[in-house]
Amino acid sequence: MSKNEGTLDRALRVITGLALPSLFFVGPQTMWGLIGLVPLVTGLVGTCPVYARLGIKT
Numbered sequence: 001m002s003k004n005e006g007t008l009d010r011a012l013r014v015i016t017g018l019a020l021p022s023l024f025f026v027g028p029q030t031m032w033g034l035i036g037l038v039p040l041v042t043g044l045v046g047t048c049p050v051y052a053r054l055g056i057k058t
Contacts, residue, residue, distance in 0.1 A: 016036060018036070
């Protein structure tokens with residue numbers, strides 16, 4: 001898969017991906033905090049499957 005995320009997009013995904021799981025450990029400790037792993041992984045890899053499916057490049 002080719003990279004389809006720009007620098008700003010990747011940075012925001014990594015920040016969000018770090019913030020949401022931290023809520024899992026510090027905050028209300030629900031499984032919703034683990035959803036932050038998705039933007040974290042896509043931000044680190046630089047490829048978003050949804051963007052690829054829709055033909056979006058940032």
